[in-house]
Amino acid sequence: MATDDAMPARPMPRFPDGFLWGVSTSAHQIEGAAGLRGPSVWDAFTAEPGRVKDGSTADVACDHYHRYREDVALLADLGVDAYRFSVSWPRVDSPGGLDFYDRLVDALCAAGVRPVPTLFHWDLPAGLDWLERDTAARFAEYVSVVAGRLGDRVGKWITLNEPAEHTLLGHALGVHAPGRKLLFDALPAAHHQLLAHGLAVRALRAAGAADVGIANSHGPTWPASNDPADREAAEFYDLLLNRMFADPVLTGRYPEGLGDLMPGSPGEVAADLEIIGEPLDWYGVNYYAPTRVGAPQGAEIEFGGVTLPAELPFSVREIEGRPLTDFGWPVVPEGLTELLTGFRDRYGDRLPPVVITENGCSYEGLDDRDRIAYLDGHVRALHRAMEAGVDVRGYFVWSLLDNFEWAEGYARRFGLVHVDFTTLERTPKASYGWFRDLVRHGR
Numbered sequence: 001m002a003t004d005d006a007m008p009a010r011p012m013p014r015f016p017d018g019f020l021w022g023v024s025t026s027a028h029q030i031e032g033a034a035g036l037r038g039p040s041v042w043d044a045f046t047a048e049p050g051r052v053k054d055g056s057t058a059d060v061a062c063d064h065y066h067r068y069r070e071d072v073a074l075l076a077d078l079g080v081d082a083y084r085f086s087v088s089w090p091r092v093d094s095p096g097g098l099d100f101y102d103r104l105v106d107a108l109c110a111a112g113v114r115p116v117p118t119l120f121h122w123d124l125p126a127g128l129d130w131l132e133r134d135t136a137a138r139f140a141e142y143v144s145v146v147a148g149r150l151g152d153r154v155g156k157w158i159t160l161n162e163p164a165e166h167t168l169l170g171h172a173l174g175v176h177a178p179g180r181k182l183l184f185d186a187l188p189a190a191h192h193q194l195l196a197h198g199l200a201v202r203a204l205r206a207a208g209a210a211d212v213g214i215a216n217s218h219g220p221t222w223p224a225s226n227d228p229a230d231r232e233a234a235e236f237y238d239l240l241l242n243r244m245f246a247d248p249v250l251t252g253r254y255p256e257g258l259g260d261l262m263p264g265s266p267g268e269v270a271a272d273l274e275i276i277g278e279p280l281d282w283y284g285v286n287y288y289a290p291t292r293v294g295a296p297q298g299a300e301i302e303f304g305g306v307t308l309p310a311e312l313p314f315s316v317r318e319i320e321g322r323p324l325t326d327f328g329w330p331v332v333p334e335g336l337t338e339l340l341t342g343f344r345d346r347y348g349d350r351l352p353p354v355v356i357t358e359n360g361c362s363y364e365g366l367d368d369r370d371r372i373a374y375l376d377g378h379v380r381a382l383h384r385a386m387e388a389g390v391d392v393r394g395y396f397v398w399s400l401l402d403n404f405e406w407a408e409g410y411a412r413r414f415g416l417v418h419v420d421f422t423t424l425e426r427t428p429k430a431s432y433g434w435f436r437d438l439v440r441h442g443r
């Protein structure tokens with residue numbers, strides 16, 4: 001790979017010893033082998049015509065289930081310290097399903113790559129429903145089973161991936177599985193996922209885990225103008241997408257007014273918050289871009305592949321003057337510095353060490369200089385947050401492989417490694433070589 005001339009000229013600042021460099025994936029997006037697991041809500045959603053833009057399914061995806069050895073070799077060659085993958089609950093519920101993760105974890109350990117499993121990355125077993133409180137208890141049972149089997153080799157655990165997106169896209173707007181358009185009636189799905197997180201932390205602790213976190217998606221919210229109506233709308237958006245998921249986990253409280261909207265009596269919600277606020281060893285942040293938000297405009301808005309209904313109390317606007325990824329997301333590295341220093345200011349001592357559990361971009365091509373520029377800018381922005389005193393312990397690129405990008409199908413390529421979805425051949429991109437150099441240098 002053309003690493004030398006692809007490497008931006010400015011020297012990269014040094015990161016502390018022990019800083020964790022890694023890459024991320026998720027089960028539904030890469031594993032395939034759909035016949036060897038039970039169905040998830042994503043299988044049913046994908047089967048509905050028009051739900052996935054290119055009409056594809058994740059039945060084969062990257063066929064990682066059968067090719068995991070090759071993928072572990074790619075990780076070893078990349079030289080990363082850690083690999084964040086997710087465990088598929090419907091696979092674990094199927095005969096022999098846990099054996100796969102057992103083999104994967106063994107292969108990772110043998111390659112000197114630390115396994116970092118996420119226990120839920122959106123592929124809920126068909127028949128379960130986050131609107132039902134009982135799903136949280138079922139999740140904790142499944143977590144105990146996984147921890148019992150893998151806990152001797154896995155130290156670092158992630159309970160949930162992005163309950164905010166799963167609530168918003170899956171339950172409020174209906175563009176992800178399970179495809180519900182409930183708008184604010186989707187809030188129980190948020191509360192039950194948060195409860196599931198807290199119960200999972202307890203289950204992991206009971207199994208002896210000492211390094212537990214969550215992967216929440218966050219981004220700065222920028223008001224469209226100084227107009228009070230825009231500022232108010234932006235604050236509300238920030239409350240829904242950032243604070244609703246960070247406050248209860250980090251402080252054991254919902255932001256003012258939100259707790260009253262959650263299912264259960266005030267006493268029940270308060271009891272749940274005790275569980276949700278179980279102390280964490282670290283806090284995972286998935287960062288892609290900030291959002292510019294203004295007062296509602298009384299019309300539907302097309303944004304990042306999603307149609308936002310007119311009745312929402314905010315509207316999302318373009319961030320102008322920035323390069324856009326193929327997904328149309330603006331490239332704003334300093335948003336990561338702003339986000340992290342803002343978190344430190346907001347949560348103070350309640351914020352445990354942070355790990356960036358996802359950061360990346362979709363671009364076509366093997367000579368992906370745009371991806372290198374994106375990652376380079378974000379790693380530097382991260383370092384600036386550390387210089388400003390934020391305790392950050394790791395950085396994971398989304399993603400190792402091009403994969404099934406949910407409602408976008410295979411049209412969005414986020415990988416450091418290109419996947420030909422006809423032959424399933426893997427080819428490292430220029431960014432793979434760049435990241436390998438960075439990891440080496442970072443040490």
Ligand code: FCB
Binds near residue numbers: 029162286405414
């Ligand atoms: C995140 C998801 C991940 C992937 C990236 C692009 O929101 O966690 O699965 O889809 O976006």
